[in-house]
Amino acid sequence: MTVLIVEDNAGVRRLLRSALAELAEDIWECCDGADALAAYTLHHPAVVLMDIRMQRMDGLAATKQILLFDSSAKVLIVTDYDDDALRNAAQEAGACGYALKLNLLDLAQQVRSLAAEA
Numbered sequence: 001m002t003v004l005i006v007e008d009n010a011g012v013r014r015l016l017r018s019a020l021a022e023l024a025e026d027i028w029e030c031c032d033g034a035d036a037l038a039a040y041t042l043h044h045p046a047v048v049l050m051d052i053r054m055q056r057m058d059g060l061a062a063t064k065q066i067l068l069f070d071s072s073a074k075v076l077i078v079t080d081y082d083d084d085a086l087r088n089a090a091q092e093a094g095a096c097g098y099a100l101k102l103n104l105l106d107l108a109q110q111v112r113s114l115a116a117e118a
Helices: 010-020 033-043 059-069 084-093 104-117
Strands: 002-006 026-030 047-050 075-079 097-100
Touching: 002 010, 002 033, 010 026, 010 104, 026 033, 033 047, 033 059, 047 059, 047 104, 059 075, 059 084, 075 084, 075 104, 084 097, 097 104
Parallel strands: 002 026, 002 047, 047 075, 075 097
Antiparallel strands: none
């Protein structure tokens, strides 16, 4: 399986990479939603882990861009915000799931399930 991590916090990117190290053959990273589409088109990952709040472009806008490029893309929102309005916005953007950063074990299971659907 291949994974793209889109996250502005380098420490969180390291944690996500560690949590998925046993699942993923290749993991790529970018630090802003504005770079997500370019990274997606270059690598075509099986799953994208997308933060919501980032500097130049938020994760919801980046999710929409990726899905316009590839409607079969699997984008999982990974955030600190346990918020129903953001969950709904993520679903409307086309994300296939919403996970909280505080539980990396659940996140690994969600990624495994998404990759199996591909």
